[in-house]
Amino acid sequence: MSASTRAPDPARQQLTVDWQSCDGHGLCAEILPELVHLDEWHFPVVQRAVPKELERLARAAVVACPKLALKITKP
Amino acid sequence: MSGVRVAAGQGTDVWVHEGPRLLADLEHGPGLAVHRRRSNGRQPWPTSGWELAELLEAVDLRGRGGAAFPLARKVRTAAKARGRPVVVVNAAEGEPASSKDSTLMLLKPHLVLDGAQLVAQAIGADTIHVVVPGERPSVQAGVRTAMADRADADPVPMSLHRAECRFVAGESSAVLELLSGRPNLPVTTSRPSAVSGLGGRPTVLSNAETYAQAALLARDGVDAYCSVGTPAEPGTRLLTIDGDGDRPTVLEVAHGTRLAPLLAAADADADNGLLLGGYHGTWLPPAAVADLTVSAMSMIEAGAAIGAGVMLPLRAGACPIRRTAVVVGYLAGESANRCGPCKFGLPALAHAVRDLALGAVRSSERIVQLMDAVERRGACHHPDGTTRSIRSMLRAFPLEVEMHLSGSCTAAAVAVPAGAW
Numbered sequence: 001m002s003a004s005t006r007a008p009d010p011a012r013q014q015l016t017v018d019w020q021s022c023d024g025h026g027l028c029a030e031i032l033p034e035l036v037h038l039d040e041w042h043f044p045v046v047q048r049a050v051p052k053e054l055e056r057l058a059r060a061a062v063v064a065c066p067k068l069a070l071k072i073t074k075p
Numbered sequence: 076m077s078g079v080r081v082a083a084g085q086g087t088d089v090w091v092h093e094g095p096r097l098l099a100d101l102e103h104g105p106g107l108a109v110h111r112r113r114s115n116g117r118q119p120w121p122t123s124g125w126e127l128a129e130l131l132e133a134v135d136l137r138g139r140g141g142a143a144f145p146l147a148r149k150v151r152t153a154a155k156a157r158g159r160p161v162v163v164v165n166a167a168e169g170e171p172a173s174s175k176d177s178t179l180m181l182l183k184p185h186l187v188l189d190g191a192q193l194v195a196q197a198i199g200a201d202t203i204h205v206v207v208p209g210e211r212p213s214v215q216a217g218v219r220t221a222m223a224d225r226a227d228a229d230p231v232p233m234s235l236h237r238a239e240c241r242f243v244a245g246e247s248s249a250v251l252e253l254l255s256g257r258p259n260l261p262v263t264t265s266r267p268s269a270v271s272g273l274g275g276r277p278t279v280l281s282n283a284e285t286y287a288q289a290a291l292l293a294r295d296g297v298d299a300y301c302s303v304g305t306p307a308e309p310g311t312r313l314l315t316i317d318g319d320g321d322r323p324t325v326l327e328v329a330h331g332t333r334l335a336p337l338l339a340a341a342d343a344d345a346d347n348g349l350l351l352g353g354y355h356g357t358w359l360p361p362a363a364v365a366d367l368t369v370s371a372m373s374m375i376e377a378g379a380a381i382g383a384g385v386m387l388p389l390r391a392g393a394c395p396i397r398r399t400a401v402v403v404g405y406l407a408g409e410s411a412n413r414c415g416p417c418k419f420g421l422p423a424l425a426h427a428v429r430d431l432a433l434g435a436v437r438s439s440e441r442i443v444q445l446m447d448a449v450e451r452r453g454a455c456h457h458p459d460g461t462t463r464s465i466r467s468m469l470r471a472f473p474l475e476v477e478m479h480l481s482g483s484c485t486a487a488a489v490a491v492p493a494g495a496w
Contacts, residue, residue: 019453020263020414043415043452
């Protein structure tokens, strides 16, 4: 099972990809390698639950996405 | 068994067996006058969403499009949600292996439309949208005639829409996109359509057969509806059985009926296994098919799901690995090409499964790696449905998989007629 399929922890902020918008630019993986890596086609594999200490970086990754495809959902 | 032959398939005729309810009295044709005569003595229809929901709950009527979601919950949610509700009848049978909704729309359109009117009136909807498959023009023509015949008598206006000719066109979010004037493709949705669907309005969207079942229930009452089937799953269900790819059979059977004799009645057998639930379905080995009954519970116990009732049995002499490779190749071509993992992953997966079928690889590692890479990474369940058929193939046919990995095939030893699966 890849990281993206792990059951999300409802208490934490969740990182999700809007798949029909994502074009695989890969900025999210540059900014937030702790939670995002790219698959063989350069699309993000995300670890959904965002730890407290990474919330600021996660927001930076969301803002950087040129397709607005990365989202943080609040608990 | 009596029956008729109709042009409900994608380019093929479908054999339809007479059934106890939905498919009863086929010899009288699909006309409105006959339908009205047969519907005489109908009970009073539920007049509120709550009343209808209670009726539906009494028989646990679930959606027949694949997800088996309780219709009562959609009705209740839409009835109390903010805004004027809309009703959508989904007959956009995009899966080529399924013909039951097209058959129903051709042979018993007024039962489906009665059901849509019933739901619409109970929840106060002002519009009914009926969506038919683009690749089956006879269905569109039949439904148009049926709608015109009853337009004067129907309190809620209905409009007809044609889905695009593709597998994912019938997915519920894709249907709502079509009705919104956008491309007929699946999208990510964050709220249930019963809360916020078409144009943000509460939307009851269900499969054509579901509405027909609701109409029968309202017409005949709970006791009559429950007089066939099992206590846990009352009533009947439509199945499409297609054993060799060019003679699909549609039949209506009571829940709890044994499956194996039905396959025989459809001129098929599952001597080499069964792909249950259609192209997004689950492979079962022959031994698991023997005791199977037409029931959601029986199929769950076997590790499968009844889905939209598509049964694809594999004859002796046909190879399940090759058959899966053909299915996955088709599904990869049916990607909407919008979500990256599906657009790139499914063709790669099709390639890997074909390599296995051809005996060209010594390990199934690449298949597993690609399945992990596409699952739950898309706006709809197209990737997940595709991997379901592959994972179940690996589970159901370990011996065949081993043989292919060593470059041989059990089925190849038997003469296979050209074009057979």
